[in-house]
Amino acid sequence: MESSIHTKFDNSIIIPELAKEPVEPHINLRPQNFDEYPGQERICENLKVYTQAAKLRGKMLDHCLFHGPPGLGKTTLAGIIAKTMDCQMKVTSGPVIERAADLMGILASLESKTILFIDEIHRLPANVEEILYSAMEDMRLDILIGQGPTARTVKFDLPPFCIIGATTRAGAISAPLRDRFGIQEHLDYYTPAALSKILLRSAKIMNTHLEEDAALLLSKRCRGTPRIANQLLKRVLDFALVSNKVTIDCDIINQSLNRLGVDSEGLSLMDREFLKIMEERYQGGPVGLEAIAAALNEEKSTLEDVYEPYLVYRGFILRTARGRMLSDSGKMHLNNI
Structure with missing residues (x-):
């Protein structure tokens, strides 16, 4: 079905080639199975074995913990596991579960063979974590009724279920909770080759022609993160549409x-400000993250969770006992901008 696309910049622009199937904002780019999930091959191959073994036994999969930087596909992996196991999946997050009663209500409502996905599981309050111990290990809830000498514990059996936790801070999870996850996997940043496959697949879903060399060029500027890759692809498609370009090539990418404001290494304006502050105000460090946050007028937690991991991964920043230091490669990158 062809339709015309008009823009507010030029009402005469008509691009039927890009308008055959308009890209909807809610289009699902998530892989639906392990074979569509490039970039974490070792983890996928292991999960294929674990899920197949669980199905052969007629049992639920062991509890899983996925950790790594944001945007690498932890939620997507949980969805693939649920689909592979033919299970329904309920989704919640650590900050939402404020009281032990909230978690008890969620667990008590689970049907047999349900996967409960808890995002940001490291943000569960300590008293809520304790409820999970017996639930994960013994498949039951220990509910305390009453107070003082008349208090008694009632055991509530739970149907077979699996908890999949996702976190960007595995170290912030208490050891007793972490030890109850039988499957623990760390997701690494993606290579440009893996991101290029993801971009070509996403472009096909969005009914867009992306040249292979353009996909590889874009993949090198996506911070090793599929979420950022798909976001940038959508923005490039916006520019291509307004520029009356049918094919996404290297020129429109650049x-x-x-x-x-995304440079050749995938650094954003804030990333470069991060490095400039260290070089110009603190002579390359060492400097504490609190001082950098104050200079950038940004929350320390935002710098620590969003910007710093990739800068450390690329070797632009060094973490030392005395604070953060700007590396030689970080200085070289600033000089080349």
Whole structure:
């Protein structure tokens, strides 16, 4: 079905080639099975074995913990596991569960063979974590009724279920909770080759022609993160649409990312400000993250969770006992901008 696309910049622009199937904002780019999930091959191969073994036994999969930087596909992996196991999946997050009663209500409502996905599981309050111990290990809830000498514990059996936890801070999870996850996997940043496959697949789903060399070029500027790759692809498609370009090539990639402030290494404006503050105000360090946050007028937790991991991964920043230091490669990158 062809339709015309008009923009507020030029009402005469008509691009039927890009308008055959308009891209909807809610289009699902998530892989639906392990074979569509490039970049974490070792983890996928292991999970294939674990899920197949669980199905052969007629049992639920062991509890899983996925940790790593944001945007690497932890939620997607949970969805693939649920689909592979033919289970329904309920989704919640650590900050939402404020009281032990909240978690008890969620667990008590679970049907047999349900996967409970808890995002940001490291943010569960300590008293809520304690409820999970017996639930994960013995498949039961120990509910305390009453107070003082008349208090008694009632055991509530739970149906077979699996908890999949996702976190960007595995170290913030208490050891007793972490030890109850039989499957623990760390997701690494993706290579440009893996991201290129993801971008080509996403472009196909969005009914867009992305040249292979353009996909590889874009993949090198996505911070090793599929979520960022798909976000940038959508923005490039916006620029291509307004520029009346049917094919996404290297030229439109470079033009779009330059306007978005994304440099050749995938660093954003805030990333570069991070490095500039260290070089110009603190002579390359060492400097504490609190001082950098104050200089950038940004929350320390945001710098620590969003910006710093990739800068450390690329070797632009060094973490030392005395604070953060700007590396030689970080200084070289600033000089080349």
